[in-house]
Amino acid sequence: xxxxxxxxxxxxxxxxxxxxxxxxxxxxxxxxxxxxxxxxxxxxxxxxxxxxxxxxxxxxxxxxxxxxxxxxxxxxxxxxxxxxxxxxxxxxxxxxxxxxxxxxxxxxxxxxxxxxxxxxxxxxxxxxxxxxxxxxxxxxxx
Numbered sequence: 001x002x003x004x005x006x007x008x009x010x011x012x013x014x015x016x017x018x019x020x021x022x023x024x025x026x027x028x029x030x031x032x033x034x035x036x037x038x039x040x041x042x043x044x045x046x047x048x049x050x051x052x053x054x055x056x057x058x059x060x061x062x063x064x065x066x067x068x069x070x071x072x073x074x075x076x077x078x079x080x081x082x083x084x085x086x087x088x089x090x091x092x093x094x095x096x097x098x099x100x101x102x103x104x105x106x107x108x109x110x111x112x113x114x115x116x117x118x119x120x121x122x123x124x125x126x127x128x129x130x131x132x133x134x135x136x137x138x139x140x141x142x
Contacts, residue, residue: 069109072099072117079124087131089124096121 075096082089100117103109 064108067103067109068099068106069103069113069117072096072103073113073120075099076117076120076124080120080127083124083127083131087128087135090128090132093121093125093128097125 075092079089079093079096083093096117100114100121103114104111104118
């Protein structure tokens with residue numbers, strides 16, 4: 001924007017330029033105190049307050065909350081292991097199902113881990129129900 005236009009052919013023939021070029025930043029620095037007596041030598045050179053050098057401010061990205069999917073998977077694995085032996089940990093499987101559904105609904109959680117947690121939790125609940133259906137008739141010995 002501070003560049004001047006090149007001289008015309010007539011101006012070149014006449015030997016004088018119709019445009020007076022503004023001094024560049026390097027010329028201003030080289031001139032030092034002779035260029036502007038009122039400005040301190042450490043003062044900033046004049047710049048426009050607009051243009052491409054101004055970066056727009058944006059707030060920092062918010063920190064994502066911790067993921068629920070690994071906890072749902074851990075609860076589902078524990079419920080599945082327990083359901084292979086006994087059916088009394090049915091509530092742990094239900095908790096794993098609820099946690100995996102919550103992690104599926106969250107945008108930043110891993111969908112793959114949440115789907116695995118849901119599948120294992122459903123299998124553990126089915127095994128626990130099977131154990132309970134097998135064990136309940138044997139309790140009534142009267």
